[in-house]
Amino acid sequence: MAVIVQKYGGSSLADAERVRGVAQRIAASRGADTGVVVVCSAMGDSTDDLLALSRSVAKAPVEREVDLLLSTGEIVSCALVAMALNDMDCPAVSLTGLQAGIQTESLHGKARISEVAPDRIRTELDAGRVAVVCGFQGVTEEQEVTTLGRGGSDTTAVALAAALGAERCEIYTDVEGIFTADPRIVPDARKLDEIDYEEMLELAASGAKMQPRSIELGELYNIPILVASTFSEAPGTLIHREAGMEVRSKVRGVASDTNVAKVTVLGVPDRPGIAAAFFEPLAVAGVSVDTIVQNTSVDNLTDLSFTVARTDVEKTLPLVRPVAQEIGARGVTHDEALAKVSVVGTGMQNSPGYASTMFRALAAAGVNIEMITTSEIRITCIVSDEQSAEAVRALHRAFELDLP
Amino acid sequence: MAVIVQKYGGSSLADAERVRGVAQRIAASRGADTGVVVVCSAMGDSTDDLLALSRSVAKAPVEREVDLLLSTGEIVSCALVAMALNDMDCPAVSLTGLQAGIQTESLHGKARISEVAPDRIRTELDAGRVAVVCGFQGVTEEQEVTTLGRGGSDTTAVALAAALGAERCEIYTDVEGIFTADPRIVPDARKLDEIDYEEMLELAASGAKMQPRSIELGELYNIPILVASTFSEAPGTLIHREAGMEVRSKVRGVASDTNVAKVTVLGVPDRPGIAAAFFEPLAVAGVSVDTIVQNTSVDNLTDLSFTVARTDVEKTLPLVRPVAQEIGARGVTHDEALAKVSVVGTGMQNSPGYASTMFRALAAAGVNIEMITTSEIRITCIVSDEQSAEAVRALHRAFELDLP
Numbered sequence: 050m051a052v053i054v055q056k057y058g059g060s061s062l063a064d065a066e067r068v069r070g071v072a073q074r075i076a077a078s079r080g081a082d083t084g085v086v087v088v089c090s091a092m093g094d095s096t097d098d099l100l101a102l103s104r105s106v107a108k109a110p111v112e113r114e115v116d117l118l119l120s121t122g123e124i125v126s127c128a129l130v131a132m133a134l135n136d137m138d139c140p141a142v143s144l145t146g147l148q149a150g151i152q153t154e155s156l157h158g159k160a161r162i163s164e165v166a167p168d169r170i171r172t173e174l175d176a177g178r179v180a181v182v183c184g185f186q187g188v189t190e191e192q193e194v195t196t197l198g199r200g201g202s203d204t205t206a207v208a209l210a211a212a213l214g215a216e217r218c219e220i221y222t223d224v225e226g227i228f229t230a231d232p233r234i235v236p237d238a239r240k241l242d243e244i245d246y247e248e249m250l251e252l253a254a255s256g257a258k259m260q261p262r263s264i265e266l267g268e269l270y271n272i273p274i275l276v277a278s279t280f281s282e283a284p285g286t287l288i289h290r291e292a293g294m295e296v297r298s299k300v301r302g303v304a305s306d307t308n309v310a311k312v313t314v315l316g317v318p319d320r321p322g323i324a325a326a327f328f329e330p331l332a333v334a335g336v337s338v339d340t341i342v343q344n345t346s347v348d349n350l351t352d353l354s355f356t357v358a359r360t361d362v363e364k365t366l367p368l369v370r371p372v373a374q375e376i377g378a379r380g381v382t383h384d385e386a387l388a389k390v391s392v393v394g395t396g397m398q399n400s401p402g403y404a405s406t407m408f409r410a411l412a413a414a415g416v417n418i419e420m421i422t423t424s425e426i427r428i429t430c431i432v433s434d435e436q437s438a439e440a441v442r443a444l445h446r447a448f449e450l451d452l453p
Numbered sequence: 454m455a456v457i458v459q460k461y462g463g464s465s466l467a468d469a470e471r472v473r474g475v476a477q478r479i480a481a482s483r484g485a486d487t488g489v490v491v492v493c494s495a496m497g498d499s500t501d502d503l504l505a506l507s508r509s510v511a512k513a514p515v516e517r518e519v520d521l522l523l524s525t526g527e528i529v530s531c532a533l534v535a536m537a538l539n540d541m542d543c544p545a546v547s548l549t550g551l552q553a554g555i556q557t558e559s560l561h562g563k564a565r566i567s568e569v570a571p572d573r574i575r576t577e578l579d580a581g582r583v584a585v586v587c588g589f590q591g592v593t594e595e596q597e598v599t600t601l602g603r604g605g606s607d608t609t610a611v612a613l614a615a616a617l618g619a620e621r622c623e624i625y626t627d628v629e630g631i632f633t634a635d636p637r638i639v640p641d642a643r644k645l646d647e648i649d650y651e652e653m654l655e656l657a658a659s660g661a662k663m664q665p666r667s668i669e670l671g672e673l674y675n676i677p678i679l680v681a682s683t684f685s686e687a688p689g690t691l692i693h694r695e696a697g698m699e700v701r702s703k704v705r706g707v708a709s710d711t712n713v714a715k716v717t718v719l720g721v722p723d724r725p726g727i728a729a730a731f732f733e734p735l736a737v738a739g740v741s742v743d744t745i746v747q748n749t750s751v752d753n754l755t756d757l758s759f760t761v762a763r764t765d766v767e768k769t770l771p772l773v774r775p776v777a778q779e780i781g782a783r784g785v786t787h788d789e790a791l792a793k794v795s796v797v798g799t800g801m802q803n804s805p806g807y808a809s810t811m812f813r814a815l816a817a818a819g820v821n822i823e824m825i826t827t828s829e830i831r832i833t834c835i836v837s838d839e840q841s842a843e844a845v846r847a848l849h850r851a852f853e854l855d856l857p
Contacts, residue, residue: 107540
């Protein structure tokens with residue numbers, strides 16, 4: 050039996066009417082020889098509502114309990130979707146992460162899937178039922194409930210597609226696909242028909258709307274991922290390996306992310322092992338460090354700057370300050386009002402002209418660059434939060450992304 | 454280690470402030486050599502809210518999915534209580550029905566606990582943590598989530614107390630204990646200091662506020678159950694086996710239940726096996742039939758009346774009508790506007806005067822009696838819903854329950 054995995058995001062399930070709409074879509078896509086596995090996020094803003102609730106009962110809610118609390122959001126949406134499907138005579142059953150066999154490591158709040166044991170899902174598919182699986186959640190070997198971090202339902206969907214040998218994974222959301230830039234910032238941004246995993250990975254990591262790990266998994270298991278709108282029949286964007294030749298060697302999009310904070314340790318003694326002393330405790334605490342820049346050493350002292358998600362600053366500073374003190378650094382400063390803008394495209398590394406075009410365009414728009422990093426297919430500048438939208442628009446124009 | 458089980462109802466956990474208040478209570482009751490297991494219901498009206506949500510997506514929500522949906526209510530409240538406890542430096546961990554080892558039969562919506570495997574709870578208690586267990590829910594052998602029916606958290610609490618050999622089970626609620634009648638109906642109703650299981654069972658089954666199965670379990674395993682208020686330090690009512698001699702041979706309370714409907718099958722041929730034909734399908738569907746009355750047979754035809762919860766009428770009629778037609782009964786009628794009033798006391802069976810006092814008091818109050826049933830320790834009359842409050846007040850007066 051061919052299998053398709055469909056994932057529906059929170060805005061697609063925001064109220065009872067949308068839940069019924071999603072159920073209709075699912076029922077229509079079910080065929081005699083195609084099994085459908087559905088992955089749901091929590092309804093609308095319910096994850097944020099649950100987080101607010103947790104903070105109303107505890108100053109520092111224990112992460113293990115936060116995970117269990119948040120897992121209820123997806124159980125609610127999945128049970129409702131399964132009810133709506135059954136009500137329209139489409140047999141369906143909802144499955145928690147545990148029931149669906151989503152096993153994870155035990156890092157609460159950001160667990161990684163260690164294994165998928167899809168026996169129960171296969172049983173349901175063989176019985177002709179749609180399996181509606183709770184995204185974003187899993188269980189450890191000790192049956193402790195974990196969550197996979199923001200956007201984790203994308204990863205659930207792609208992991209299930211890989212484990213089930215699905216033909217493709219369809220991600221339904223409130224936008225029509227992947228654009229050359231965020232259409233809310235750049236009105237003439239164009240929708241891309243296809244994109245390869247690497248490019249999508251950079252766009253996602255730089256602020257577009259899929260969890261990066263889901264793209265990595267898609268690439269690893271070669272699962273074609275379709276990103277499309279729940280609310281229209283437009284064809285969406287296909288993320289896959291063999292993107293057409295004509296799209297190579299070109300800037301494909303501009304991404305931005307305003308959830309960026311910079312932490313700077315001033316006057317760090319320049320000797321081996323210092324970086325590890327800072328970054329190991331952060332890794333243990335599950336804080337992702339993004340861009341790292343170390344200035345030229347003067348008098349054997351250096352300034353070490355790095356960026357983290359703004360939402361991780363509160364966790365980061367108490368981990369960094371004692372280390373700074375211990376090694377005799379001069380101090381720790383931070384700036385929470387930053388953003389990241391990136392231009393992304395597969396052929397960029399071989400064409401140094403892209404970097405200068407980028408810097409020139411930002412300069413012309415009066416945007417100051419705080420930090421720069423590059424990868425094989427991306428150039429990223431850290432700029433002030435306030436100027437990020439203008440920076441994105443300037444880059445979209447400079448690289449002529451509005452032209453097909 | 455001595456173990457105490459405490460159960461907190463939905464109104465005790467209605468908002469963040471009450472959750473913190475409950476956490477303080479729990480933390481205070483924890484001793485160096487006393488382990489505390491807490492059972493929580495869903496917050497405030499959240500179970501009703503979830504039921505309303507289910508009906509907004511499906512005309513007839515599948516019960517298996519309703520159970521999974523409802524189970525989230527208790528997960529939310531337990532995770533919050535555990536967070537609040539940890540936040541006040543009282544180590545605690547919340548456990549779902551599955552994690553707590555609550556195994557049930559597979560009747561959705563009204564499952565019975567088949568086994569409690571409290572290994573995980575013991576591990577947590579041994580580690581010095583409070584175990585906060587989701588009431589009302591369990592899992593089948595196939596790891597399907599079930600619920601135990603209205604008030605099921607009481608049964609969870611007593612079952613855990615039995616499995617853990619707890620010293621006692623404390624049920625915290627929004628009233629100060631068990632009263633001689635509902636104080637909202639009878640202002641001078643008195644709180645009872647103690648009561649035995651049988652009496653409480655009749656009071657609970659007749660409309661007081663604990664799930665009857667929890668009392669049965671308490672009696673079976675001889676677990677003293679204290680019913681007390683979350684919001685005061687008043688001593689509550691102790692339900693236990695050795696209730697003082699002086700409370701015997703006396704009416705202990707008046708109970709009422711307005712969730713009563715009567716179904717009457719008219720002109721039933723009076724032959725063996727007829728009753729089974731009606732009641733077997735109801736049992737399979739999980740409908741509890743309460744009072745059953747069959748009138749004297751005239752011309753070999755009889756009228757068969759029985760009561761069910763008003764909320765079960767919609768389920769009952771479609772199961773009764775085809776049987777009535779098949780056996781050639783004249784028709785099926787029903788009356789949903791009924792109530793049940795009972796006087797309860799251990800010594801009643803040996804004192805026939807109680808029945809006549811009851812009927813005389815009701816007659817004097819102008820209350821018409823539709824049906825009568827009795828048990829060893831109870832006399833129950835089915836009356837019109839409208840007259841039930843007046844009936845309760847009349848009986849409370851007639852049996853002088855306002856006097857100590």
